[in-house]
Amino acid sequence: MPKEVTKLIHKYLRHDKKFPHVWCPGCGNGIILGALIRAIDDLGLQKDEIVLASGIGCSGRMPVYVDFNTLHTTHGRALTFSTGIKMVNPDLTVIAVMGDGDATAIGGNHFIHAARRNVNLTALVINNQIYGMTGGQHSPATPYDALSTTSHYGHIEQPFPIAELAVTAGACFVARGTVYHVKLLESLIKKAVKKRGFSIVEVMSNCHIQFGRRNQLGGPVEMLKWLRSHAVRVDKAREMSAQDMAGKFTIGVLADREYPSYVEEYERVRKKARDSAHKESP
Template identity: 65%
Template sequence: MAEVTRLIHEYLRHDKKFPHVWCPGCGIGIMLGALIRAIDRTGFSKDEIVMISGIGCTGRLPVYVDFNTLHTTHGRALTFATGVKLAKPSLKVIVIMGDGDAVAIGGNHFIHAARRNIDLTAIILNNSVYGMTGGQFSPTTPYGMKTTTTMYSNVEQAFKISELAITAGAVFVARGTVYHAKELDGLFERAFLKRGFSVVEVISHCHTQYGRLNRMGTAVEMMEWQRDHAVTVEKAAQMNEEELRDKFKIGVLADRELPVFEDEYGKIRAMSRGIPAK
């Protein structure tokens, strides 16, 4: 309990920003807890961290943390983050986005940030819907599910965020859930310490807008669904296609080394000044 109290008082703006705006039972609070535990373990000081978000339920998270923070426009969090990182490469830049913010209006920025391999950590909370603006379908709404704008059925296939990140060039990609909170700590920690564009997709739940319309039960029951359908990468390797049909993988999906954008950009700047490349 003493450790929890220390983290709350050290990392949260508890004296002026609470109570928060999230619905009771929302998974974003669990993600926030995992986030500050991971940051505490990595040893970054609060002044070394810049946390940037766009718009939406998840986009509200930087309001509650005592770091350097930017609350930016919808879909443009990675654009602002790129500018911050190039202007001050010594800062640890963490970008918090929802699935709609990251891969709908922000989709083009997402794939090109991955392609460039900019040294940022993108945390994307995937709750399959636009929660804050009324429950509209998002790029990650599963086929056949209902939302306020697909009242009969969603007829589009869902984006696979982590697989998209890998294909686009991210050097570290992981997927976790808010049910597996302690494992999520570790994924965040590894992402923060990895140089290059790292992505952690967090499977969460919106029981208010998405779960209620699809009769998925309470927040607890939706977390139990995560427990029952998540399979670790290691276990999945031992399973056949039929066994994996209604499951999704959690853990580290990709971890590789590629040239980091800031390093390569620095070489170009040096050459433009007549300094020989090293």
């Protein structure tokens, strides 16, 4: 193992946590965790000032391995806990990692409202298009006609484009990456964490065990190759016709805009409240 990787492992992984982890060999979650750690290291953030929260599912197990303030919440609710954390201590960098089912099915309401409310949080949504941990049931991101343990005859619903949903819901910063484009992913996470306001990075990932196998997409290598051939950079996609883009998805920054964040706005509310109280009591 390269020395710089060992150094990061020693610095960021918990030495007292019993390994191995719960993820299957070849799972994209490890690649994402690696990118997250490198992004945090590059940003020079202190471990004490980071909170990594999660919901339920394979992605939900990510926080337990890393030496930050870590929180494994209930299914779909990571963003609600994160909101409370950030409002009490705005100096903390709060990152919520979720899966596609976690963030957009059971947590769909929290997801759109967190984007609309614009609390300074970073959401990392790992989209493997399936419920992996529970055995491969279809999620809101499962493609039309795909097979899953709850769509034996082909899936008859349309998937959510998660990043586009976040753009519409009003997130300040929205990006999409994949576990194939690792350097890009790292830079997107860095931009998202630095952004003031609600930021989200959707990460297209592979679940070859529960999704790939059932849909004849091959193992991890084949699925990564699929991600490579179906991902189109945002700027390039603009020049392509809808027909050429059919079945493909964009990667890169989808939205980057400035709104006052909830934390700053609430500071204004506090000032107004204090001023009005001052006026009331002579």
